[in-house]
Amino acid sequence: MTLDIADLAQLDRAHIIHPYLPGSATERVVMISGSGCRLTDSQGRGYLDATGGLWLAQVGHGRTELADVAHAQMAKLEYFTSFWEFSNERAIELATRLASLAPAPLSHVYFTSGGSEGNEAAIKMARYYHHRRGESSRTWILARSKAYHGIGYGGGSATGFPLYHEGFAPMMPHVSHLTPPWPYRTELYGDQPLSPEQVTDFLIRELEERIAEIGPGNIAAMIGEPIMGVGGMLVPPADYWPRVREVLDRHGILLIFDEVVTAYGRVGEWFAAQYFGVTPDIIVTAKGITSGYVPLGALLVGDHVAEVLLRDHGFPMGYTYNGHPVATAVATANLDLIEREGLLARATGLGAFLHAELEAQLGELPVVGEIRSVGMMLAVELVRDRATRAPLPLHPERMPHDVIRRETGVIVRDSAHSLVLSPPLIMTEAEAREVASALRGVLERTEPTGEIRAA
Ligand code: PMP
Numbered sequence: 001m002t003l004d005i006a007d008l009a010q011l012d013r014a015h016i017i018h019p020y021l022p023g024s025a026t027e028r029v030v031m032i033s034g035s036g037c038r039l040t041d042s043q044g045r046g047y048l049d050a051t052g053g054l055w056l057a058q059v060g061h062g063r064t065e066l067a068d069v070a071h072a073q074m075a076k077l078e079y080f081t082s083f084w085e086f087s088n089e090r091a092i093e094l095a096t097r098l099a100s101l102a103p104a105p106l107s108h109v110y111f112t113s114g115g116s117e118g119n120e121a122a123i124k125m126a127r128y129y130h131h132r133r134g135e136s137s138r139t140w141i142l143a144r145s146k147a148y149h150g151i152g153y154g155g156g157s158a159t160g161f162p163l164y165h166e167g168f169a170p171m172m173p174h175v176s177h178l179t180p181p182w183p184y185r186t187e188l189y190g191d192q193p194l195s196p197e198q199v200t201d202f203l204i205r206e207l208e209e210r211i212a213e214i215g216p217g218n219i220a221a222m223i224g225e226p227i228m229g230v231g232g233m234l235v236p237p238a239d240y241w242p243r244v245r246e247v248l249d250r251h252g253i254l255l256i257f258d259e260v261v262t263a264y265g266r267v268g269e270w271f272a273a274q275y276f277g278v279t280p281d282i283i284v285t286a287k288g289i290t291s292g293y294v295p296l297g298a299l300l301v302g303d304h305v306a307e308v309l310l311r312d313h314g315f316p317m318g319y320t321y322n323g324h325p326v327a328t329a330v331a332t333a334n335l336d337l338i339e340r341e342g343l344l345a346r347a348t349g350l351g352a353f354l355h356a357e358l359e360a361q362l363g364e365l366p367v368v369g370e371i372r373s374v375g376m377m378l379a380v381e382l383v384r385d386r387a388t389r390a391p392l393p394l395h396p397e398r399m400p401h402d403v404i405r406r407e408t409g410v411i412v413r414d415s416a417h418s419l420v421l422s423p424p425l426i427m428t429e430a431e432a433r434e435v436a437s438a439l440r441g442v443l444e445r446t447e448p449t450g451e452i453r454a455a
Helices: 005-015 064-076 089-101 115-132 153-158 196-214 240-250 272-276 303-309 325-340 343-362 400-408 429-443
Strands: 031-035 038-041 046-049 108-112 140-144 175-178 219-224 254-258 282-285 297-301 368-374 377-385 413-415 418-421
Touching: 046 429, 064 325, 089 108, 089 297, 089 325, 108 115, 108 303, 115 153, 115 219, 115 254, 115 282, 115 297, 115 303, 140 153, 140 196, 175 196, 196 240, 219 240, 240 254, 297 303, 325 343, 343 368, 343 377, 343 429, 377 429, 400 413, 400 418, 400 429
Parallel strands: 140 175, 140 219, 219 254, 254 282
Antiparallel strands: 031 038, 038 046, 108 297, 282 297, 368 377, 377 418, 413 418
16 A cells, blocks of 8 residues: 555544644644654655653764664574574573673663663663562562652653643552752742752752662662653752662662663763762663664663572563664664764763753743753753743643744754754754754743744
């Protein structure tokens, strides 16, 4: 069946359930092709991708070398299982590579097909680890408000937005949410403005109190995104993770880093764990591991955890696509590209350039409260009033990111009251400038009421 390009939008409306799109919405943007940071839709319209798809297109679109690797592997061995004693050379090659990139002692790998599966696996691993060690009472998971850990019932329960729970209850029991680290929003921590260090003091006190309430012997793990992505690129104070790690260590609680967004160069290191100088017990990754060319996720698991999971009959859960040969082959080739093209250093350098460009073009606008970033994760916080930091009112039918896309073709995303950017790491400086100008063009017409004046 060949589809007429003119019918695509209508057929989409008739047949596809899109996440987060109301049935009443008629607009469709049907992407046809991509190259570098540029995309073209079915109408022939061009776009500049400043979100890297959903925060994952590290090496950019249209890299035919990755297509060649997938083709060769599919022709040789498209699939066999990794259950029991079965394995394949591509999965072994990637696991060995990941073990060499991850901080010691994270030298064991458990494969998934994406981030949600990864967080389910991590939460179950944490509980199972304690169970195997004779501490079956350790079932609680500590998480944070504004966290996003995917859509499974474990990770989804750890996710800290009521919106993602409403109508899906009952969620997984034994999850407790803490306050997120977000120094700009000092109201989260009481009436007084606090320094970043005082914010950490507040959060550590809360963590200690929560552990005491639940009982340390009942807690399996704390899960957290090193930098909270969906929450709005929330960058914690530098001492937050080291101090959290110290508290958890004292109580025998595992630390799971959800690095589905932050790994593989996004923050200028292979893992944000290295950026913060903290080694968790498990790192969950996905997205950038293949730059999105095929679905894959990988958990980096500490040797001390793996040793326990592998006792007796081993770890009793696996996904059909665990260690998929084509996906792991593409991942290794993708990591080769990241390395060969120096994209870790590029993320730091270009991220700083884009941040400076945003600051120069938007920094003085009345609706811009804060611009924050680490590497190529950036956010522009939108406010009604810079002095009070009150959030900009949002109008769902005319959101700034939608207007930016429709008027300029630059794709950015909204996240609560901020615009978030996570472009491909290969973006050029000229493209970065184009992104900043597109934001300026719309935000300078944005009123404190959230209305956007016509151009
Ligand atoms: N964790 C984080 C931090 C994420 O940002 C996401 C996806 N945006 C997920 C988990 C879920 O990953 P996936 O959509 O691949 O299931």
